[in-house]
Amino acid sequence: xxxxxxxxxxNAFYGATQALKEINFSIEEKTVTxxxxxxxxxxxxxxxxxxxxxxxxxxxxxxGEMLYNGIDIYxxxxxxIDLRRKIGMVFQKPNPFPKSIFENVxxxxxxxxxxxxxxxxxxxxxxxxxxxxxxxxxxRLNDSALALSGxxxxxxxxxxxxxxxxxxxxxxxxxxxLDPISTSKVEDLIDELKSEYTVIIVTHSMQQAARVxxxxxxxxxxxxxxxxxxxxxxxxxxxxxxxxxxxGRFG
Amino acid sequence: xGRVAYHxxxxxxxxxxxxxxxxxxxxxxxxxEALKARDIKASKKxxxxxxxxxxxxxxxxxxxLLLIATQQPMAVDLRIIAAxxxxxxxxxxxxxxxxxxxxxxxxxGKDEIVKPLEDIPQMAEFAVTMLDNCMKxxxxxxxxxxxxxxxxxxxxxxxxxxxxxxxxxxxxxDPKKIEGATYLMWVAHNLERVADRVTNIAERxxxxxxxxxxxxxxxxx
Numbered sequence: 001x002x003x004x005x006x007x008x009x010x011n012a013f014y015g016a017t018q019a020l021k022e023i024n025f026s027i028e029e030k031t032v033t034x035x036x037x038x039x040x041x042x043x044x045x046x047x048x049x050x051x052x053x054x055x056x057x058x059x060x061x062x063x064g065e066m067l068y069n070g071i072d073i074y075x076x077x078x079x080x081i082d083l084r085r086k087i088g089m090v091f092q093k094p095n096p097f098p099k100s101i102f103e104n105v106x107x108x109x110x111x112x113x114x115x116x117x118x119x120x121x122x123x124x125x126x127x128x129x130x131x132x133x134x135x136x137x138x139x140r141l142n143d144s145a146l147a148l149s150g151x152x153x154x155x156x157x158x159x160x161x162x163x164x165x166x167x168x169x170x171x172x173x174x175x176x177x178l179d180p181i182s183t184s185k186v187e188d189l190i191d192e193l194k195s196e197y198t199v200i201i202v203t204h205s206m207q208q209a210a211r212v213x214x215x216x217x218x219x220x221x222x223x224x225x226x227x228x229x230x231x232x233x234x235x236x237x238x239x240x241x242x243x244x245x246x247x248g249r250f251g
Numbered sequence: 252x253g254r255v256a257y258h259x260x261x262x263x264x265x266x267x268x269x270x271x272x273x274x275x276x277x278x279x280x281x282x283x284e285a286l287k288a289r290d291i292k293a294s295k296k297x298x299x300x301x302x303x304x305x306x307x308x309x310x311x312x313x314x315x316l317l318l319i320a321t322q323q324p325m326a327v328d329l330r331i332i333a334a335x336x337x338x339x340x341x342x343x344x345x346x347x348x349x350x351x352x353x354x355x356x357x358x359x360g361k362d363e364i365v366k367p368l369e370d371i372p373q374m375a376e377f378a379v380t381m382l383d384n385c386m387k388x389x390x391x392x393x394x395x396x397x398x399x400x401x402x403x404x405x406x407x408x409x410x411x412x413x414x415x416x417x418x419x420x421x422x423x424x425d426p427k428k429i430e431g432a433t434y435l436m437w438v439a440h441n442l443e444r445v446a447d448r449v450t451n452i453a454e455r456x457x458x459x460x461x462x463x464x465x466x467x468x469x470x471x472x
Contacts, residue, residue, distance in 0.1 A: 235329070
């Protein structure tokens, strides 16, 4: 399998505070990679570097290389809007726009200048189906998205992310605000998404990381302590710190 | 701060396994001593007490499942619990072998033992020493000691060979002793199985430490 991302000697800073230290690893395409670690370990910083969300933080600075398909994401020639279309993101709390279900999913296409009804109809239906939400909403596409349950809203956000045909989807604790049934629906969906997309998920739930991912990276205080296949991390981790964290001996 | 209550439960679980191993040890030694002393009453008590060993086994098993269900153990914790689930099965079967020896003493009843008991008590000694060392290796997470336990199994197998050959000779010389010799053969067989089961436990100790399951000693029997 080919590497989608190659992270080389990446250091990240917020002003004088170093949030990531000399991070080196690769992420395979069309796999699910989970990022785990205690609060403040750098996992959210890391995932936000991938689609340059940290650019919005004025004091943020990054050194090293983050290659996506061999091209440095931080190269001056990169169009950030285009990058974020290729690398979609789903956040911790479902954040649908105060618009109809249909318009939420069509939004990304409209800002890219696509307004043809037949195209929008097709993409919206396809995206909502892929997000396993179609049966819940097919009869009320023009209702407000805010009327959906939390779990449905989160799947709508996934549909919205899928609609612009990204190659990578980043999930930042996507289930932390969801009940167990909605959580398992999102997890099943992640499992299906990996046949078409590269998925990177930050999660506080180690059980979730163990369930959904192929690879897991354990971050602590800005260091990538261990990165390996998920099976290995949760059964026989190589590093004592990883073992202490996943068995709850600290953190 | 780690998960204090959970880790206390894990330690308690392990303590119960040591308790069970001590009960099993007493049953093996007791069953052979009772046979040697022709003490039917003691044998009957061992048979009765086997229920207590079964009970502690079920209690440990239940606590393992409870920890899995409520605490989602991972990595070494999960391996400890998986190892314990397997170890208590072997310990319980070892106790059944002790019970078997006790019931043979009851069956022999007032009849004479066909041959002085020398090698059989020695087999029991070796087998419980293996069990002691094995439980120590479990406590100390000591793979080398666990592997050494498996090597000890050969000593028990050699004694078994000798007891078998002696008893065959006894039968050939005096066919009237066939029944009594067969009883003793069962006792020796029980002890040989005890040692084999201890090697299973040693394999689980290695698994618990390394995550690898491998056969450490292929018994002749």
